[in-house]
Amino acid sequence: MGRSALRLREKSRIREYSAPRFYEIAFDLNRKGEVDFLVHCFKRFSPRRVRSVVDIACGTGPHLMRLADRGYAMSGLDLSPRNIEFLGRRLAANGHEGELVVGDMTNFRLARPVDAAICMQDSQGHLLTNDQLVAHLKSVARCLKRGGLYVFDRYMASSWTNPARRWSWSKRRGRLIVRASFSALNDVDPVSQVFRERMTLEAIENGTRRLYRQNHLSRMVFPQELKALVELAGGFEFVQWFFGFKPWQVLERSRHPIIMVVVLRKK
Template identity: 80%
Template sequence: MTSRYRQYAAPHLYEIAFDTNRKLEVDFLVHCFKRHATIPVSRVLDIACGTGPHLIRLADRGYQMSGLDLSAENIAFVKQRLAAKGHRGELIVGDMSDFRLERPVDAAICMQDSQGHMLTNARLLAHLRAVARAVKRGGLYVFDRYMASSWTNPARSWSWSKRRGRLIVRASFSALNDVDPVSQIFRERMTLEAIENGTRRLYRQSHLSRMVFPQELRALVELVGGFEFVQWFFGFKRHQVLERSRHPLMMVVVLRKT
């Protein structure tokens, strides 16, 4: 058995393991583009695109996609996936708190709580400023964030397995471990076990993430300027408005560039 600890070092296994709710999420993103942008949306930037679950599906639906990620391995993986489908896209290895695009986009997305990598308010503000620069007026920024639904034990964990051909990937993921109540920083842990033809490989990853509270997020968005708040949701369905949930596990936020 081999074991690796590098961050996001197994894009192929990650892509299989996290091929979960993606169609529903993309349906919701497309609904937001049509319903809430005041300009037609055709160019979209996927921030922290990872292995491209949203980017590829949006490209399949005819959107011109750009992707940004800190991991060169992930960007190379997405480049291959796009090319294999005959799509083109601008793929950038870069930091979500400090990037500039050659051409602005009509919408940006940042999925699977990837904004959590911004471990301080200063980094999150820099990120929001960079996105505001990249999106055209009337365009959207849509992202999801984990939320603490309990004050006593906010940690949550999931285990599941996926099969693709002969390859089985057993995944376990936990978030909101060891929350520091002052910095709001917590630990995420992920294990991917790949079983194929009698061989097992194990990838472990653990990193820090940070949660923001809903009202704090609203205040930070106002502080940055350049965006108006449109709506937030506790899931990827249009009627799931955040205020209607008693125990939200996530917030999906829709902002519009002013």
């Protein structure tokens, strides 16, 4: 693993996210803009200079890598050993070190507390009950220093009739083309708030076509419910929320928001 400190603490219980190379290319979307927003939050809302950050459910590390490039000391946690191995190689190839952990975001610890935590691309949606979300918030609070920030994004329903959203796009890197389609908020169960996410990655490289499909459950929380769960978990004060990664677009003043980006501060 070169210089990156890879620690496999727990075997994955899921087989999702097992095509990290294609995923990383397909989802290399607005990452720079998102990282600019995160850095803005660190500067605007943290009482101390943010130097160390943990990326929770870091996946293939689009934010983690960019923050490491900007000089932050990074740790990453993900349930998928394949993602963590892939990211370990990326970190080492770019001369960075970091604590990478295979683990569950509802119950984890870091070697040292950090100044900020992030959880991006609606990864919290993988927590399918309020109990899991509260356990997660408690775990995150434990790994932060006092005043530490927690920034995360969540999909939200902007319509009561048909909240489902679908996107299709393609990306090329060298000789590899990845055609992606992704849909969220399908078949929302009105009681559990659980819905289905579907992802297809079609990779074409040197005349060979590979198809990767993933279909999993996710869950949405309503904004006011989220605030109440933060209170219930304890440990955090609410700082601000936004529609998307735009510091001027505060959630209450946004029309038809489909993503809320939330900033919490450890008490």
